[in-house]
Amino acid sequence: MKNISFWERNWLTDYDYVVIGGGIVGSFTALKIASENKNAKVALIERGILPLGASTKNAGFACFGSISEIEENRKEMSDDNLLSLLELRIRGLEKLQNDLGDKNISYSNCSGYELFFDNNRLEQRICEINELLNPLMDENCFSMSNKDIKRFDFAKEIVVGLAKNKYEGSINPGKMIFSLKKKLGSLGVDCYFSTEVESFEETSKRIFLKLKSRNQSINITTNKLAICTNAFAKKWFDVEDISPGRGIILMTNDLPELKVNSCFHYNEGYYYFRNVGRKLLIGGGREIDKNKETTFSFGINKTIRQKLINDIQTFIIPNMDFNIECEWSGIMGFGKIKLPLIKKVSENISLGVRLGGMGISIGSIIGEKTANLILNK
Ligand SMILES: Cc1cc2nc3c(=O)[nH]c(=O)nc-3n(C[C@H](O)[C@H](O)[C@H](O)COP(=O)(O)OP(=O)(O)OC[C@H]3O[C@@H](n4cnc5c(N)ncnc54)[C@H](O)[C@@H]3O)c2cc1C
Incomplete structure (x- = not known):
């Protein structure tokens, strides 16, 4: 020294x-x-x-899990352990809001939605997860919301099911x-x-x-x-x-016609998108190249980037032109459990x-x- x-x-x-x-x-x-x-x-x-x-570097979802993600978790752990994990997330979000104040984190109780590409047993799956969450919630948290597919302007021949989580919100991580x-x-x-x-x-x-x-x-x-x-x-x-996991995010230019105005997930939570004002933010996709994404280095994986762009074009905003204005990555920490x-x-x-x-x-x-x-x- x-x-x-x-x-x-x-x-x-x-x-x-x-x-x-x-x-x-x-x-x-x-x-x-x-x-x-x-x-x-x-x-x-x-x-x-x-x-x-x-x-x-994250997406700012104030979330605790979607239907297909909770179903996948259910295969990996007991219902008791899963409920403890979900409770931790719910209480953690409450603490974040209480300690910092909604205004100071730009909290919005915008609700969250999960997109489904088949309607197989969807209503029943929603009921099963509501039942599981019963000990944690006064009211059912998830509901069928297929009527909103049109409102959000998704490609209706691809997105055939929508489940709503009324307790999900978003924040501004910055x-x-x-x-x-x-x-x-x-x-x-x-x-x-x-x-x-x-x-x-x-x-x-x-x-x-x-x-x-x-x-x-x-x-x-x-x-x-x-x-x-x-x-x-x-x-x-x-x-x-402990092992690293990289995640990437893409953000479009301002899209005056954008109908997406909440938080959305698909494919077991591996993909997510939301609006930030009139811009569309999308992220995820690590699962298609997990080996390369197990890294401590920041950077954009071209295969994943292309997959996210394809999804925007094919079913999220199929009728809109857009540019990717901003993109970044962040490093998460994962374990076997x-x-x-x-x-x-x-x-x-x-x-x-x-x-x-x-x-x-x-x-x-x-x-x-x-x-x-x-x-x-
Ligand atoms: C793309 C992406 C999207 C995500 N989206 C969401 C989401 O929507 N909702 C959600 O709940 N979670 C999301 N996450 C996960 C969430 O962001 C992380 O789980 C969380 O931020 C981890 O917080 P942390 O404080 O443990 O770690 P970090 O935020 O990584 O903080 C650790 C800090 O330690 C510093 N550091 C490391 N080594 C040293 C050293 N030797 N000396 C000094 N400093 C050091 C690093 O620079 C870093 O700032 C996302 C993550 C990513 C990458």
Whole structure:
């Protein structure tokens, strides 16, 4: 550590708590720690100028699962475990709204719809999922909505069934992180952006972290450390069941005639689209090239991009000309099971990672749980 002054060493580099990762989980972890320890020195460290993972790269669906996705989940886990997971998503979304305020995340209760390409037993499938969700909901959440196929202007010879989820909504993920940053600032959390934690080492007394920012490299110390780097935690915890998954998003130009004005899914949640004002946003498709998409690198997979464009043209807005104005990718963290990984890796270090494809719905609660581990609550 070169050229660090006496003042810096004593005042600027020793912390009570450090959180690594400036996404939704790291931000909620730091928020909980700082709001319960007003006099503690807390730092949040993020390697990107903007968060460089998934929290500001996602589609902004405030969702907890579609009919075909829940059916697929049901094949992989017991109904009890599935209900616990769905409850986590529902409570997480409530916490996100309550803690940040609907206006500050541009929450819209726009409802969600799933497109079906055959009508086989659809009514019955909807009833079965409503029945499953009964313990969590006062009223049926899903309903048949075939009459809306025309309203949204889908190709009616291809899209033959539509199921509505009246509790689904959307948010603006950029505003969400902006609000979290403001809250962290008001609680006195030191937020270091463009700063990568290269390594850390735990001794019997303190945890030492090596930070790198441009051509500056410094060490800081902390009593407690929370690691909220989602897929990127694999770098330090190779034995843990965490693997990266890239997702891409395309956004069209303004389409004055666009009838799509809610959130939509198809094919077990692998594909999703929504409007953002008069633009159409579409994402997903990882399943057609899963090997290539199991990567820590950002980038656009041409095969998936083409598939998304074909779907827009063939059945989403078949009669409209459009351009792709904007496209990006983000990296998610997956495991063999659909649950996040929240655990203590030592007395003073905790992990809150592996958020999967619905991290916006559970991120607030996972942040709180990670903070509770650190705070020994
Ligand atoms: C294309 C796409 C669409 C999605 N759509 C939705 C959706 O509509 N609804 C939904 O609920 N979920 C969605 N998700 C999933 C959701 O965005 C993620 O599950 C969630 O954002 C994960 O949050 P996180 O805080 O755990 O991780 P991240 O947001 O990835 O945050 C981790 C942070 O750690 C930082 N970091 C990593 N290593 C270091 C280091 N060594 N030093 C410092 N910082 C480091 C990274 O830069 C990153 O910012 C989508 C994801 C993608 C990619």
